[in-house]
Amino acid sequence: MYKLRRYLRRVLFFLVLASFLAVILVPIYWMLNTSVKNPREVISPIPTFFPHEPTLSNYSKVFQAGIWRNFLNTIIVAVSATLASIVLAFLSAYALVRYRFPWKINRLFLIWVLVVRILPPIVLAVPLFTIFNQAGLINTLPGLIVAFQIYTLPYSVWIIYGFIKSLPVEFEESATIDGASPFKVLTAIVEPLVRTGVIATSIFSLILAWNEFLFALLFVRTPRLLTLPVVVSRYIGEYTTQWGELMAIGLLATLPILIFSNFVYRQLTEGFSMSLK
Amino acid sequence: MPGIVAPLIVHSVPCQNYIQIIGESLFQRAFINTLSFTLVASFLEVFLGVLLAFLLYTRFFGKKAASLIIIFPMIISTMVICAVWQTFFHYDIGLFNYVLRSFGLSPVGWLTNQDVALFSIILVDIWQWTPFAFLIIQAGMSSIPTELFEAAKIDGAGSSQIAFKITLPILSSQILLVLMLRTLDTFRLFDKVYAQTQGGPANATQTLSLFIYREGFSFFNFGRVSAASVITLFFVSFLALFYVRKLLKEEE
Numbered sequence: 001m002y003k004l005r006r007y008l009r010r011v012l013f014f015l016v017l018a019s020f021l022a023v024i025l026v027p028i029y030w031m032l033n034t035s036v037k038n039p040r041e042v043i044s045p046i047p048t049f050f051p052h053e054p055t056l057s058n059y060s061k062v063f064q065a066g067i068w069r070n071f072l073n074t075i076i077v078a079v080s081a082t083l084a085s086i087v088l089a090f091l092s093a094y095a096l097v098r099y100r101f102p103w104k105i106n107r108l109f110l111i112w113v114l115v116v117r118i119l120p121p122i123v124l125a126v127p128l129f130t131i132f133n134q135a136g137l138i139n140t141l142p143g144l145i146v147a148f149q150i151y152t153l154p155y156s157v158w159i160i161y162g163f164i165k166s167l168p169v170e171f172e173e174s175a176t177i178d179g180a181s182p183f184k185v186l187t188a189i190v191e192p193l194v195r196t197g198v199i200a201t202s203i204f205s206l207i208l209a210w211n212e213f214l215f216a217l218l219f220v221r222t223p224r225l226l227t228l229p230v231v232v233s234r235y236i237g238e239y240t241t242q243w244g245e246l247m248a249i250g251l252l253a254t255l256p257i258l259i260f261s262n263f264v265y266r267q268l269t270e271g272f273s274m275s276l277k
Numbered sequence: 278m279p280g281i282v283a284p285l286i287v288h289s290v291p292c293q294n295y296i297q298i299i300g301e302s303l304f305q306r307a308f309i310n311t312l313s314f315t316l317v318a319s320f321l322e323v324f325l326g327v328l329l330a331f332l333l334y335t336r337f338f339g340k341k342a343a344s345l346i347i348i349f350p351m352i353i354s355t356m357v358i359c360a361v362w363q364t365f366f367h368y369d370i371g372l373f374n375y376v377l378r379s380f381g382l383s384p385v386g387w388l389t390n391q392d393v394a395l396f397s398i399i400l401v402d403i404w405q406w407t408p409f410a411f412l413i414i415q416a417g418m419s420s421i422p423t424e425l426f427e428a429a430k431i432d433g434a435g436s437s438q439i440a441f442k443i444t445l446p447i448l449s450s451q452i453l454l455v456l457m458l459r460t461l462d463t464f465r466l467f468d469k470v471y472a473q474t475q476g477g478p479a480n481a482t483q484t485l486s487l488f489i490y491r492e493g494f495s496f497f498n499f500g501r502v503s504a505a506s507v508i509t510l511f512f513v514s515f516l517a518l519f520y521v522r523k524l525l526k527e528e529e
Contacts, residue, residue, distance in 0.1 A: 017332055021346055027361045027404070028349060030372065034364060047372050118517050120465030122486040123506040126493040211354035213468045218494060232356040233472050236363055243364050250357035257352045264352060265345050269416055 031254075035059070035247035042243045058244040059252075066224075067231070067249060074227045074253070077141055077216075078209040081148035085205050086198060088149075089156030094190060096157075097164045098172075110161065117154035121214050124150060132219060139220055144227070147215040152205035159204070163197030164190065203264050207257060228253040294504035304505065306480050307488040310395060314466055314484065318402045319459035323452060325403065326410025330418050331440065333411075344415070351408040359472040362401045366473070388474050391481040398469050398482055406462070410455045417451035418444070450527040457520035464513055485509050 034042060036054045096106045116124075128147060129138070137143030167190065175185050191198070213229045220226055226234075232253065235246040257264065298304045333344055350358070365372045366387035374384035387397045421444065429439050445452075467486035470476055476483040476491075485505065493502040 013332070013335070013337075017343065020329060020332070021343060023404070024346055024349060027358070027365070028353075030364065031357070031361050043370055045370050045375070047370070047375050118461050118513055120467075120486050120509060120513065122465065122467055122489045123509060126489075126499065126502050126506070207352055211356075213354075213356055229354050229356040232354070232360055233468075236356070236360055236472050243360075246360050247364075250354075250360050254353050254357055258349065261349065261352060262345060265348055268348065268412060
């Protein structure tokens, strides 16, 4: 009797788990499925769960439309925004932890950074647009890199701050006594000790920047300079049933991160459990 | 530049912009929609996240692969997710209505019915962000020493008792944290409604962010943008303060 109950519980457990996983996987499978259907099959009122005549024509079409250009933009913007954030966050977090600021300015700074993170970005978009307009940053990729700091920098400062704060100060002190310059202390001692945090943070901000939509929509208008999320949104709006091409772009935009997801997952969990402490 | 238009508006009444937009049904609608979206989506995401974390706490074959699959949605771009769900929601050729029809039920206007559209958007948000709640709560759960559960078992506690009396109270600060992060994130809802409904049908999915976007970038009404922004700010800070105070209390 007891054994039977345990067996039933086990079955129930796997059923519940399987249904959760199915809910997650079906949309992803649907993206793949639709992207290899021909246009006629896509709009058939009876959706097919397997493509009858699998075709790669959607992919070749989006490449002919110049999607690689947008792909490149997204890579440039996401990687540069992340690098900028990491360098700035590492330096400022170190200063915030170690340097004695008058009137607790460092705490004020940390809270201020958090406020930026909390604000809905649209609230910042209008004033930022005016500033960018005067600075000539509208419709440029460097402008986007600067704008993305609003998302990536607060995260990075807070997470790296937590990591540096947990380091004992003794290593740095003895290195300084041995005659190491502040720069040397930073690169040779502090950076290796917080590397897990830095990697976790850079993955966070890479995902954020890769997927960012609002500022990319508002600050760049030239088709040649658009990032992938905006291209996808244009496809949703303009050609409501060009789903084959839409899904092809979607999958291409997702693939880089999905491939790294095993790595991403490890870093995310490590980053979270560290930052929770 | 639209700025030239601004001086033409005569500011005779103080706070005119505030009084004007607060009285507008469109703004009220945007506010109510944003609030209901925030409440329903963030609570359901955290609830499901806790459920998933409990489910995956037990040891089983393929656990690592399962947790890996669970985080997929949160790393996919929102726009791509909207695109996929668009193919589900479509009235005539969408997957959902096909399933409904094949069961003999009448199709639903997932994004075109006033009463349903906001729930469809909530559904997409839940699909995308439950993994995030799961990830943080799982990280919190894995840091609970197992001795605690063993001791409780020896004392004769049932599994539901352990869950409600031990695990959940220990996790309360993580749960609060995710709830806060999700509340603040859902409150800024823009991209999903922008891509999927444009605020329609009949403003059923109008949100504060969309309202500010339209006022600023379509009508160039910067006075009204500022007023709406300040009201939004006020509520966001209120929400943030509420959670931060609870979190700080929790830490003591």
